[in-house]
Amino acid sequence: MLSHDHAVELHGVSRVFAGRAVLDGFALTIRPAEFVAILGASGTGKTTLLRLLSGLDRADGGTVRVPRRRSVVFQEPRLVPAKRVWQNVVLGRRGAAARARAEAALTEVGLADQVNAWPKTLSGGEAQRVALARALVQQPDLLLLDEPFAALDALTRIRMHELVGQLWQRYRPAVVLVTHDVDEAILLADRVLVLSSGRISLDLSVDFPQPRIRSGRDFSDLRIRLLSELGVAVH
């Protein structure tokens, strides 16, 4: 099984769609409890990589090793509209124990008062917090975040950043965050990868301490470096 020093091991992974190799000879290892952000323009293989890690898609070749317990927070909340919020959090499970677990997870994301609500009555930020609670109750060793903040307003996004940071500190899963937002990547991650044409073109550790502030010198230097790697010139 998995060696103790890796939460994710990918070697020589390829994935081909309609004759086009989206990933080719792709390699990546992630340590337990490491927070990795993946940046890249559209069509560079971010989503493909995340689908391989989640198990929703299989590679055409190579080795893909991931923990058994994985969770995903998608860009959309993907809640079942006909189930109450707590039932969505422990989807497929019933009874008092399941409900207690759901309530605990919802309390952690600040939604203790919405346990019995229907998903369609929630705001976008609330629905996404329910999705986060649903991912947490799985006690994942690997948490996959697929642009989970992209559809939220700026203020809600800031709160979600804080929440995800806190929850990661408390539970220490390995996290893979796919995002378009360079600031978000630097704020949250230990390590930032830039993907281009199915390869890792840049792999940087972010070693300045938390909490990070956007106005810091380290922050802006790293930001400029990442943006230029993504093809955006900043002066």
Added chain:
Amino acid sequence: MADDLNHGIIKFNIPPARQAPARGSEGGLIDLSPHLVPAPGRSRLNGWLLRAAAPAVILLAWQLASSFGFVATEVLPSPADIVAAFAELIRLGDLQAALPVSLGRAVAGLAIGGTTGLALGLFAGLWRIGEGLFDAPLQMLRTIPFIALVPLFITWFGIDELAKLMVIIAATIFPMYLNTYAGVRGVDPKLIEAASIFGLSHRQTAWHVILPTALPSILVGLRYASGAALLALVVAEQINARSGIGYILNNANMNQRSDIIIAGILVYAALGIAIDLLMRLLEHLALPWRPKLALA
């Protein structure tokens, strides 16, 4: 006008053409402040009165036309005659005997046809093999108007209860099948993907994700099927009716009693309304999660 000009407008050198529509809303503000509405109880009463007005006028005109002899009562009996016909039917116990028989036929046909349609729809929606087996044949069969099957069913099943039941079954299978199948297939694949991520088996996904999400569509199917059951009941009861509302109509037809015929038709209409109310209540109870949208 002169007053307006003195209130500083002239300082900004607005050309005279722009000043013209001073009275209207064009280019200005429109009023969207809350209206002063009458008390809700009273406005609801007014609404009822408004809706009752046209039927009341028609009824009155109908009664007067009969009373003054403008129409022959054998052709179109007056509303009072029809009320009297109802009283007669109830006094003789005909209506009390007929209603349970007719309702029983409709409910039995709907139960069998609806359950069959539901089962086929779920099978075709959830399993590829079910879709392959059933969808194409059912899509072909559904294009046949069920009324066209009546002569065939009489040849096959005789002129007794079985033929009547089969007509109602044939009428209810398809609306139920189509809506169930569409509902199951219409569930967002992203939800199913999420369920698989969170470790739900196929069976759990069907039970906890697909069925609850498809339920609104299934209930629409049930509502259509109920309407179809009533329609099929009317047709089926034309076949050698010896009991039920169809029997009352048939008898009245032979005795030239148009008042009783109209009373029988009104019973069918009342059944239709009752079924619709029942279905709405069912939807209300079964789908508490749907936001209530009411367009006034």
